[in-house]
Amino acid sequence: MAITAENILLIGSILLFFSLLAGKTGYKFGVPTLLLFLFVGMIFGSEGMGLQFSNPKTAQFIGVVALCVILFSGGMDTRYEEIKPIAAQGVILATLGVLLTAIFTSAFIYALTRIIPGFDLPLPVCLLLGSIMSSTDSASVFAILRSKGLKLKHNLRPLLELESGSNDPMAYMLTITLIQVIMTTGELKFWKVVLMFFYQMITGGLAGYLLGKLCALLMKKFNIENDSLYPILILAFCFFIYAFTDLVKGNGFLAVYIGGLVIGNSRFVHKKSVKNFFDGLSWLSQIIMFLALGLLVNPSELWPIAGVGLLIGIFMIILARPLAILLSLLPFSRMTMQSRIFTSWVGLRGAVPIIFATYPLVSGVSQANILFNIVFFITILSLLIQGTSIPWVARKLHVSVPQKKTARSEFEMEFSEDIKSAMSEVIVTEESLRFGNRMTEIPLPDKTLVVMVKRGDSFFIPRGGTEIHVGDKLLIISDDEKALRETYENLGLDSDI
Known part of the structure; x- marks a missing residue:
């Protein structure tokens, strides 16, 4: 088939249609929709229906743009009053929890290289692989909770949202730093790595907060006659926050999330329509991102690493993530053991680890293709095991209460947040x-x-x-x-x- 604008639109629309159809089916049966989007991409890929897509740079670009929208939208939907009681736990999980998960996983991977013949990775590459998989994804988790009509107790939902929305920057920093360590011929000083980490995190946080405040101020001052342009204005700010922060060598992902958090908790005109716009755009971004990642992988390359991927994935689910969570939450004595266990179980690997796995490919790291396939396999494993069992685990641990499913509104009316009626x-x-x-x-x-x-x-x-x-x-x-x-x-x- 010739590459023309018409054919691209035809194939794109068919992919979106099948993804939405698969997502609707998965929503009914509690299967993570993200997993189905991946499968649709794999079915239409080079080893399926023959759609050729093998450019990791393009996939990385799609992933970065999609992540900006998803993190920004997640920040906009998070309320200050919801995260305030669990802010300390969330920040510790998003930093120390990610670091511990990376360390435990890397140590296990390095041990496997000494046991399994033919699986030979240097220690820095083992650390890189553990870091790539150290962050979690919450999009599919809450899709499953909504489909099963479950509501979490003990402020678990805002805690998991805060952790998943703010732990990507930590994993990104670890990934980029280790790639630099591997690719640098000379000795990279440890103090420079630590200094760069704190600079990027602080700069990202400050840039996100200040630019978010600036956007909220402009939204109050601007008077655009065409109301439909307000969401476009905020979308422009979303991308500007990421790009500007990256330009000054800060962490763009953290800046985007904090910027969305600041804007979402500010008052401005057409706030409801803006949130609805970003909600739909966030879902579209997820679909396109997972389709692209599914198209990028060759299913035949997953079988040779299936055994290693299975061992690493089970270790992360059963030991690495729970141990990291339990150690990180030790100072918080009021948190129940059931809540700690459930938090450790909600450690889904999603889009972010796969996107981070494209960075070694683009940078030319040795054995990067093996890393990508292992990360992809573990993501599928995590979505299958943890994603499908979250409602059952929540009920067994008594951290959820049944939530009534609400029918679609017949009147389609809603109040502004300022109206208390x-x-x-x-x-x-x-x-x-x-x-x-x-x-x-x-x-x-x-x-x-x-x-x-x-x-x-x-x-x-x-x-x-x-x-x-x-x-x-x-x-x-x-x-x-x-x-x-x-x-x-x-x-x-x-x-x-």
């Missing part, structure tokens, strides 16, 4: 009409108002004499959550909202 949709039952079927006879509190009724396919605004039927859907607005709960009780409905 509560809004809900209720279905009328016979108990709700026990005093009569007119609006004036329905026992509503003074602080609650029915603003719209849906009956069949029609919508209308009710009046005092309007007759309400069983099965009608009411859009109700109350002053606050307390009044809304009272409304549910008066209507004879479950007040657990």
Whole structure:
């Protein structure tokens, strides 16, 4: 097939369609959607349907752009009040936890090179492989939790979100530093490595915070007549934060996450639409990124390293990650053992390790292809074992409570975050009409108002004499959550909202 714009769009649209179809199927059965995106890429790749894609530089570029969007969107969705109680734990897990995971994994890999014939990697390359796989991915974790209707206790969700959103910079620093150590002919002084690490982390944090504040300020000052351009403006800032920070030799990934965190917790016009825009763009970025990574790998090259990959993957799941988490969380005595164990189990390897595995390929590190295939294999193993079992583990450890699945809104209305009123949709039952079927006879509190009724396919605004039927859907607005709960009780409905 000739490479033309039309054929590229045709193939791209088909890949996206099959990815979304696979993701929808996986969502039902609790299979990580990211794993399915990888499989779609592998099926359409050079050893599948013959789509040729073998450029690690291009895959790396796609991964960096996608990670910027994903980390920025994750920061925007994180609330200060949610992460404040667990900020210390999250930061320690994202730094010390990653470092310990890298050390334990590297030591095990080096031990394997002394035991398994033919598996010969120098110590610096073993350290590099352990560092590449030291960070976690939370995107598929919470997709599974939502699909299974689970809600985590003990602030575990914000803790895992903070860790996964901020641990990529640590793994990136370890990866880049070790590549420099391997590729440098002369002796690289240890103090320079430590100084470079702290410089990049501090610069990345400061750049993200200051540029995030600048973006929030400009969003308040700018008055763009075309409202649809506001998300584009923030997207431009997302890429600018990464590029500027990288230009001054800071950690761009950390800057992007902190910038998103600062912007997401600021007030500006069209905030809801901006968040919805980035939510959709984040999913698109994940799909494209995993498709590209799936296309890049040759499945036949995974079999020769399957045995080694299986040993390393099981070691990381059973020993390296749990031991690193337990040691990192020792100072926090109030955290329950069940929460610690669950945190250690949610150590999914996702897009980031595979993207980091392209850096040795691009830099020309010896045996880089072996490293890439091992990382890819372990990512699949992690998604299969940990990704599919997270809801079961959460229930067994009693760190989750059942969460009701909410139906799609019929009215498609939502308030600004500045408005403290509560809004809900209720279905009328016979108990709700026990005093009569007119609006004036329905026992509503003074602080609650029915603003719209849906009956069949029609919508209308009710009046005092309007007759309400069983099965009608009411859009109700109350002053606050307390009044809304009272409304549910008066209507004879479950007040657990």
